[in-house]
Amino acid sequence: MPLPVETYTIKDIARELGISTSTVSRALRGSYEINPETKRLVMECAERLNYRPNPIALSLKGSASRAIGVILPQIANYFFSQAINGIEAIAYNRGYHVIIFQSQESYEREVANVQQSMSRKVDGLLMSLSSETSDVAHLQEVLDKNVPLVLFDRVSADLNVTKVVADNFGGAFAATEHLIQSGRRRIAHLTIQPWLSITQERLAGYRAALEKHGLEFDESLIRYGTFGPDEVGPMVDELMRHSAPPDAFFTASDRLAVGCLQALRQRNLHIPEDVSLIGFTNLNVADFLAPPLSTVVQPATEIGQVAAERLIDQIERKHRALPIETVKIPTELIVRSSTMTSSEVVKL
Amino acid sequence: MPLPVETYTIKDIARELGISTSTVSRALRGSYEINPETKRLVMECAERLNYRPNPIALSLKGSASRAIGVILPQIANYFFSQAINGIEAIAYNRGYHVIIFQSQESYEREVANVQQSMSRKVDGLLMSLSSETSDVAHLQEVLDKNVPLVLFDRVSADLNVTKVVADNFGGAFAATEHLIQSGRRRIAHLTIQPWLSITQERLAGYRAALEKHGLEFDESLIRYGTFGPDEVGPMVDELMRHSAPPDAFFTASDRLAVGCLQALRQRNLHIPEDVSLIGFTNLNVADFLAPPLSTVVQPATEIGQVAAERLIDQIERKHRALPIETVKIPTELIVRSSTMTSSEVVKL
DNA sequence: TTGTAAGCGTTATCAG
DNA sequence: CTGATAACGCTTACAA
Numbered sequence: 159m160p161l162p163v164e165t166y167t168i169k170d171i172a173r174e175l176g177i178s179t180s181t182v183s184r185a186l187r188g189s190y191e192i193n194p195e196t197k198r199l200v201m202e203c204a205e206r207l208n209y210r211p212n213p214i215a216l217s218l219k220g221s222a223s224r225a226i227g228v229i230l231p232q233i234a235n236y237f238f239s240q241a242i243n244g245i246e247a248i249a250y251n252r253g254y255h256v257i258i259f260q261s262q263e264s265y266e267r268e269v270a271n272v273q274q275s276m277s278r279k280v281d282g283l284l285m286s287l288s289s290e291t292s293d294v295a296h297l298q299e300v301l302d303k304n305v306p307l308v309l310f311d312r313v314s315a316d317l318n319v320t321k322v323v324a325d326n327f328g329g330a331f332a333a334t335e336h337l338i339q340s341g342r343r344r345i346a347h348l349t350i351q352p353w354l355s356i357t358q359e360r361l362a363g364y365r366a367a368l369e370k371h372g373l374e375f376d377e378s379l380i381r382y383g384t385f386g387p388d389e390v391g392p393m394v395d396e397l398m399r400h401s402a403p404p405d406a407f408f409t410a411s412d413r414l415a416v417g418c419l420q421a422l423r424q425r426n427l428h429i430p431e432d433v434s435l436i437g438f439t440n441l442n443v444a445d446f447l448a449p450p451l452s453t454v455v456q457p458a459t460e461i462g463q464v465a466a467e468r469l470i471d472q473i474e475r476k477h478r479a480l481p482i483e484t485v486k487i488p489t490e491l492i493v494r495s496s497t498m499t500s501s502e503v504v505k506l
Numbered sequence: 507m508p509l510p511v512e513t514y515t516i517k518d519i520a521r522e523l524g525i526s527t528s529t530v531s532r533a534l535r536g537s538y539e540i541n542p543e544t545k546r547l548v549m550e551c552a553e554r555l556n557y558r559p560n561p562i563a564l565s566l567k568g569s570a571s572r573a574i575g576v577i578l579p580q581i582a583n584y585f586f587s588q589a590i591n592g593i594e595a596i597a598y599n600r601g602y603h604v605i606i607f608q609s610q611e612s613y614e615r616e617v618a619n620v621q622q623s624m625s626r627k628v629d630g631l632l633m634s635l636s637s638e639t640s641d642v643a644h645l646q647e648v649l650d651k652n653v654p655l656v657l658f659d660r661v662s663a664d665l666n667v668t669k670v671v672a673d674n675f676g677g678a679f680a681a682t683e684h685l686i687q688s689g690r691r692r693i694a695h696l697t698i699q700p701w702l703s704i705t706q707e708r709l710a711g712y713r714a715a716l717e718k719h720g721l722e723f724d725e726s727l728i729r730y731g732t733f734g735p736d737e738v739g740p741m742v743d744e745l746m747r748h749s750a751p752p753d754a755f756f757t758a759s760d761r762l763a764v765g766c767l768q769a770l771r772q773r774n775l776h777i778p779e780d781v782s783l784i785g786f787t788n789l790n791v792a793d794f795l796a797p798p799l800s801t802v803v804q805p806a807t808e809i810g811q812v813a814a815e816r817l818i819d820q821i822e823r824k825h826r827a828l829p830i831e832t833v834k835i836p837t838e839l840i841v842r843s844s845t846m847t848s849s850e851v852v853k854l
Numbered sequence: 855t856t857g858t859a860a861g862c863g864t865t866a867t868c869a870g
Numbered sequence: 871c872t873g874a875t876a877a878c879g880c881t882t883a884c885a886a
Contacts, residue, residue: 165625167863178873183865191871212625215863217562218878233581234591234807243582246608255622258606260594274603277513277560459582515879526857531881539855563879566862 166207174203186211213255217279225255226469227275230286231263231312236412237440237458238286241310244462245284252470254281265290272296282306282473284465287314289351289384306472310465313355313484320472321484322465326356326438329454329489330363330408333436336452336493337406338371342434346379346397346404348390348414357382360410360438379404383414390417391424398425405433412439415451452494457487514555522551534559561603565627573603574817575623578634579611579660584760585788585806586634589658592810593632600818602629613638620644630654630821632813635662637699654820658813661703661832668820669832670813674704674786677802677837678711678756681784684800684841685754686719690782694727694745694752696738696762705730708758708786727752731762738765739772746773753781760787763799800842805835 168186172179177196184192185200186209203209217223228245230238242258249256259275261268268288275283283300285307294314300307301319313321337345347364349357365375378400381393394417397404407422409415415437422429429435429451439453464485472480516534520527525544532540533548534557551557565571574597578586590606597604607623609616616636623631631648633655642662648655649667661669685693695712697705713723726748731737742765745752755770757763763785770777777783777799787801812833820828 165621168865169863179863180865180874181872184872187865193871196871210621210625212566212863213622214562214565214625214627215878216865218560218566218862218880219864219866220878232591233594234584234587236582236584236587239582239584239587243580243608246581256606258604260591273513273558274561277558277562279562516881517879527879528858528881529856532856535881541855544855560879563862564881566864566878567880567882568862 165212166209167212168209170207171200171203171209174207175199220279222281222473223255223279224253225257225278225280226282226284226466226473227257227259227271227278227280228284229259229261229268229271229275231288232260233258237311237456240440240458241286241462241465244459244464245466246462248463248466248470254470261288261291263288263290265293269296272300276300276303276305280305282308282469284469285309287312287354289354292353306469308465308469308472310461311356315355318482320468320480320482322461322468323356323359323484323486324456324461325486325488326359327363327366328486329438329456329491330360331367332363332489332491333408333438333452333454334364334367335371336491337408337434337436338367338373340406340430340434342406343373344376344379344402344404345406345408346381347408347410348381348383348393348418349410350382350384350414352382357410364408390414391421394418394421395425398427407433407435409435409437412437412453415439415453419451453492455490455492457489460487513560514557515560516557518555519548519551519557522555523547568627570629570821571603571627572601573605573626573628574630574632574814574821575605575607575619575626575628576632577607577609577616577619577623579636580608581606585659585804588788588806589634589810589813592807592812593814594810596811596814596818602818609636609639611636611638613641617644620648624648624651624653628653630656630817632817633657635660635702637702640701654817656813656817656820658809659704663703666830668816668828668830670809670816671704671707671832671834672804672809673834673836674707675711675714676834677786677804677839678708679715680711680837680839681756681786681800681802682712682715683719684839685756685782685784686715686721688754688778688782690754691721692724692727692750692752693754693756694729695756695758696729696731696741696766697758698730698732698762700730705758712756738762739769742766742769743773746775755781755783757783757785760785760801763787763801767799801840803838803840805837808835 168179168182172182181196182200185197186204213223213225226249228242233239233242246256257275257278257280259271261271265288268291283305286309294316297307297317308320308322309317310322313323334345347361349360351357368375383389383393407418409418415435418435422433427433436452436454438456440456440458464487516527516530519530529544530548533545534552561571561573576590576593581587581590594604605623605626605628607619609619613636616639631653634657642664645655645665656668656670657665658670661671682693695709697708699705716723727745729741731741755766757766763783766783770781775781784800784802786804788804788806812835
């Protein structure tokens, strides 16, 4: 039985039943003072016609659009696409639509995205900031309009909103400590843009681990870069030419880890004999990377789920005062080595 | 200078200038009979107020919503997220929005998605079918409504629309032929659901290569399955227990390739010494998989771009008769082996 | 060249 | 309990 796509309006039902549109509307909304019999008739007719309220009209009217906007840097990134998956799952079974906007790491586009999502009357906004974004005035305006906003992953300290992030500090700390406990002493850290919250938290975790074990923090072992794979090779080469080269790498993303791996391989260096490598990653195929790559796994799906839950909670009971807090989702450290037959998983 | 998010309407401009909303509307649309001076004033005021037309109102009115709907099985899949990236890039610089729906491989959800996209008045629809979909009546209705539709990747022969796909036949043929030329004779083929167009095309390419080289097609070497990683192990085990076990694997997806790799490793089999493995894949980190995995790379981004271009072309000149055709985007066969220092790329 | 009014689908308000 | 009517932002005949 092919499901019909034909679209009927409240008017069609009204005409069919010889009653007014307002009565139909009331019957459909369930509530109010309405004759049970009329209601039954309307429901039955709606069912038969496969009536679906027009979301556009609803939005125009100003009431809930039952759509949430998701603005993020880019979809073609395993972390974000997994996060969207989590968001969509929650949204779907709570009856919301997801409209996705990509800022492409551009501040200007992000602002445009915010405008567009506002004019499309989303009921709430879920955001991960572009790497260019430092000024968050555009988001303050969202809040001023009383549109619920939840930030995830790439957040800003300048906004007093609910934030959902991975435990970046904890993950970085565990990774670094593991390297130290494996006997490494000069751990390079390849990371992304320095002004991002996640970058800072990870760097802090890295430093804290060094400090705990009495190792000196050496700024010259840190490299900030973009995601481009072409940038990683030279970075690694430069580090290895250092008078006291690193004996381990800790990278802030899967792309950096893969780039690093490639660069090391080209120099015929072996992992983990010559250097160790741990990446902050979302790549679930990391298991198969050669040579063995240990990873701090980001809870992408869960971040998306929790963020969506928080947002929808806010949307649905705007009146009550909801606690604004930063939710930290734990990471997992997965340690692999050539001698292990299967992965040894250490949960943080 | 923080860009303002405040939202003004055509009324605000009208009030500001002491003219009527229709005049403002006409001035904004540019065209028509309008006093150049009035037009200038309106434009200037719109600019000053950072006026943006309300897309909701536009859609309700029935005119172009400048949004295209994208319905696909799931985002958390590297192929699709790359495809979306291609779609979004084209859409963005041609002034369209992208509204994404995930069918989650469910026919019912796909139908709901189609309804929703229709009621959100998208100007056109870009789709990749769910694996459950065989009946396409819901899409025929879209066409009947004169809403442009372009299918990509997972297409249906039952619809007379433009389709954009990878050259699955060619890719499978090249992969199989390569295995044969490497001396393999019993090539297992792990693939996805048999009723999907891509599955059939790949199987046909595989068969054609066998035939060309005088090898027998052995149905018992073919396995159809879902994406679940847990299903792959038993499949591979069963095949290897065969009285004449395969000496090579050709898989239809990166997930199957990775699962296969894992299963083989658990049996302490070496690739390519014991068996060969080629996967149809989108995973650009396949370079780093150990043991070396040869791949047929799918042109995901390009498929998205071409599909979006075709769709928008159709949207923007609905009047002219546009050619309905199936566009095949070529794939690349990347051959890697342990003896190669760098990848040898063979373009098809 | 410009203004008025109707209408897109729905809901809220106010009479009946 | 039910039916008009107005309103959301915008476009477009139709009038002026």
